[in-house]
Amino acid sequence: MDCLQIGTCIFFREYRKYDERKLALVGLAKLYCKGPMQRDCIRRKLGMVLGDQNKVPVNMMPDGQPLADTDTSDWPEEVMIKMRQSS
Numbered sequence: 001m002d003c004l005q006i007g008t009c010i011f012f013r014e015y016r017k018y019d020e021r022k023l024a025l026v027g028l029a030k031l032y033c034k035g036p037m038q039r040d041c042i043r044r045k046l047g048m049v050l051g052d053q054n055k056v057p058v059n060m061m062p063d064g065q066p067l068a069d070t071d072t073s074d075w076p077e078e079v080m081i082k083m084r085q086s087s
């Protein structure tokens with residue numbers, strides 16, 4: 001079963017428009033959104049903890065790391081605290 005957020009996940013919505021990102025996104029989707037690591041998705045867990053998926057930084061990958069060529073400098077303190085608490 002696919003992740004229930006697959007149609008609305010802002011990470012995929014935002015980055016699928018970039019051709020150079022598509023291959024990486026397909027791999028991540030296979031592994032997380034449609035695959036065996038779905039329950040391990042940090043975006044999904046963090047969205048539940050924060051009470052709103054839209055509070056999860058757009059450039060956070062399912063493994064909790066920033067997408068290549070981006071960083072965590074825009075991630076709100078609330079997100080950083082919850083990430084530290086859950087690790």
Ligand code: SF4
Nearest residue numbers: 003006009033041044
């Ligand atoms: S990245 Fe995570 S929250 Fe988004 S669709 Fe994939 S599994 Fe669901």
